[in-house]
Amino acid sequence: MSLSIGFIGLGNMGGPMAANLVKAGHQVKVFDLNQSVVNLLADNGAIAANDAKHCATDIDVLISMLPASKHVKSLYLGDTGLVHVLAKTTLVIDCSTIDAASAREVGAELGEHGIAFVDAPVSGGVAGATAGTLTFIVGGDDAHFNQAQRVLADMGKNIFHAGDIGAGQVAKICNNMLLSILMAGTSEALQMGINNGLDPKVLSDIMTASSGRNWTLELYNPCPGVMETAPASNNYKPGFMVDLMAKDLGLAMEAAQQSNSSTPMGSMAKNLYTMLQHQGAGSEDFSAIFKLFSKE
Ligand code: NAD
CATH class of the missing domain: 3.40.50.720 (NAD(P)-binding Rossmann-like Domain)
Incomplete structure (x- = not known):
């Protein structure tokens, strides 16, 4: 209709x-x-x-x-x-x-x-x-x-x-807290592989077929050059901005406090995204967290 x-x-x-x-x-x-x-x-x-x-x-x-x-x-x-x-x-x-x-x-x-x-x-x-x-x-x-x-x-x-009303937002914030943790963890693992001589494309294929598989690795790879269509291969043009992820993590921390929930991983991700904002990457895609782990 x-x-x-x-x-x-x-x-x-x-x-x-x-x-x-x-x-x-x-x-x-x-x-x-x-x-x-x-x-x-x-x-x-x-x-x-x-x-x-x-x-x-x-x-x-x-x-x-x-x-x-x-x-x-x-x-x-x-x-x-x-x-x-x-x-x-x-x-x-x-x-x-x-x-x-x-x-x-x-x-x-x-x-x-x-x-x-x-x-x-x-x-x-x-x-x-x-x-x-x-x-x-x-x-x-x-x-x-x-x-x-x-x-x-x-x-x-x-x-x-x-x-x-409001339940959609609670579920969304839980999802995005997890997404930020996965993006940070995927970046950390890929960079460690690179630092130890691995090709990030090969490592991504291996982890995608292994138990580390996750959405960021499979569809939104944070390492430049691995996935042609991902923001990482397009100078981290958003996509989903660092500022918006930092906002969502702020909401997640509020929800955690209000419900007396323990969220150490979410809290770490919030700090990492805040650091990224301080480095001037607020309007870049949230996969730019990869740069925090880079040695360059
Ligand atoms: P964006 O900044 O690209 O777009 C927001 C738009 O709203 C802008 O065009 C801005 O001009 C407009 N705007 C702001 N205030 C306005 C007003 N008073 N009247 C009319 N227009 C106004 O943001 P986005 O990436 O499209 O995200 C929008 C929402 O969706 C955010 O809450 C974000 O957290 C959420 N979200 C984004 C993504 C993503 O991948 N980008 C994914 C899921 C959810």
Whole structure:
């Protein structure tokens, strides 16, 4: 069924996600603070909105894909927030990775105005966003999940219902904490192999066929030259920025503290990503953590 969809936040992820909704035959109205990405989508069949309010009116579904909690809260809440503009018939799906408490706050405020909300953070990176194979991890009630699922299916392959509003964010943060640990560990192992005379491509093939196999090794290799399509072979152009991974690890550490969880590996990864930011690599891809282990 063709829907009228508003899409706010057309960055590395939101751009290709919105493009897939256009391809699926929906009428897609788009907005971003960066006019050039709006123009790019408009050239490919989307309708350019003048501002967020224009984007959020006369639509069935509003999707947001913004960097962090503060962007999501300021978009929806407060005197100038979209909460005052959205129709009660519009379903709001926030796909940004933010803290669960902020997702619950936005959901509660929209709910008070009779507007349905789910949090639906994603996994799969820019490649998954482009190919329409993302994993969506949804938090919200059953009815809203079912409604959201129909739209999300045009941008992704796996759609999970994690629980109530905020549960999607908790699951996503657990995943990204693990991802950062795997990326750091894979980098450390590859560099040790190189330092001991191994070819990183050969070592990657060996570990991919052995018990060290993991997503970063197999699909997102952090060593330049091993995988032609990976950000590492393209000067660490993101992809998924170091700054965003550091933000997610901050959220993970908050979640750990709130639940009295022991997360020594996550804490180490948070420190490594903070070091990488201090070295000026904040806007590089998160696989640039490989450089921390390099001897050059
Ligand atoms: P990005 O920085 O490339 O894109 C964010 C976009 O939001 C930018 O184009 C920016 O101009 C726009 N924006 C910011 N504030 C706005 C506002 N008030 N109104 C309109 N537009 C606004 O980030 P990204 O990589 O696309 O990531 C988006 C979210 O998805 C983040 O929460 C990130 O953690 C998460 N995520 C990213 C990846 C990835 O691989 N990049 C993977 C999974 C999840």
